[in-house]
Amino acid sequence: MKISKTAAASARRLFGLCQTNGRFDESKLRTVIARLIESTPRDYKAILAAVQRLTRLEIERREVTVESAVALDDGTRQRVVAGLANQYGPNLVFQFQTTPELLGGLRIRVGNDVFDGSVQSRLARLSNAF
Numbered sequence: 001m002k003i004s005k006t007a008a009a010s011a012r013r014l015f016g017l018c019q020t021n022g023r024f025d026e027s028k029l030r031t032v033i034a035r036l037i038e039s040t041p042r043d044y045k046a047i048l049a050a051v052q053r054l055t056r057l058e059i060e061r062r063e064v065t066v067e068s069a070v071a072l073d074d075g076t077r078q079r080v081v082a083g084l085a086n087q088y089g090p091n092l093v094f095q096f097q098t099t100p101e102l103l104g105g106l107r108i109r110v111g112n113d114v115f116d117g118s119v120q121s122r123l124a125r126l127s128n129a130f
Helices: 005-017 026-039 044-061 074-088 119-129
Strands: 063-068 093-098 106-110 113-116
Touching: 005 026, 005 044, 026 044, 044 063, 063 074, 074 106
Parallel strands: 063 093
Antiparallel strands: 063 106, 106 113
């Protein structure tokens, strides 16, 4: 759905109001959406769709998937969590998975960023080089 520039700008402004100290606040989002629905401005459905998209992107940006060939011990998990929290900030949601196909190393996905230090990817790059 294509929305107007004014609706997109309004959605960004409203989404900015849902931030507390630079962090997403769900209670403020509920308040903003309730007031938007009550006032029903022009193109409010497009504004709601744009706010929903911005919210989905923010939530996806905070999801972290850590894949390893074997189960990680607590010390390694804490180092990974601390390193990613240092780089991406707090309030990350972690999911640890065991994927034997990796053969070794880690594959970490934070939102759209992927860090692939697995043996499987190194072997694939080596085979592509020949």
